[in-house]
Amino acid sequence: MLRIPSPREDTPIRAQSDRRVEALKDAMLAEGGRVFSYLCVLTRGDKALAEELAMETWLKVFNRFKAENFKTRWLLFWKAKQVFVSRMRKATTRSFVEFRTQMDDLPTGLSPRDNVDNPSESAGWDEFWANFEPRTFDPTDMKCFWLLYRYDFTINEISSRVSLPESTIYDRVSKLVHTCRKILISRKR
């Protein structure tokens, strides 16, 4: 009796794995920056550790995900967080307090307030809001959220900038964060 091979059997193993590697490359070029920057914040700016964890994340994605899911954002962030949490659970030593005599030695944060009007900051803005496309938000809500969380402005300061009551800003930003999370975890892409 003639046996018809399934498409999976028929495809040479080599070509199949090459396609997966290519798919991984595409996904890393498209989403690699997002995953790395997320891990940078999780590791509190430790770029060496973030790079190590990002590599571990992508290799796990390569090993366990289907090629068509390599670019699924919420899965990537979820996997990155899982890798980070697993590493922290395994860590036997904890970070300790550093004493400094000079205030100038203090490392600066990832996004100091001085950068608010820096043109290079627009890349971060675009990258972040692209996570929720095609959904759009109220520009004022977006601005309030960005000032509050990206640059650590106080609600009082934002209130004077956008001429809205503090309670309104708080409510609108909370709602926005909640909506963003829902969009991220509910959508496949």
Added chain:
Amino acid sequence: MKKPRSVELDDKDIIRLAKGAGTPLPEGFVERVLEKARKISEEKAAKRRAKNGR
């Protein structure tokens, strides 16, 4: 055996994404990952070939 605690994305993760957005990938990162991925892929292919008796 104790079941490992699950990890979920929460509102704070949205704030983390905003804080880090725009950080560029380290130089040569993609190539390093791809090199390792190819190795893993070759090992898997070798195992499959051995299993199929080829």
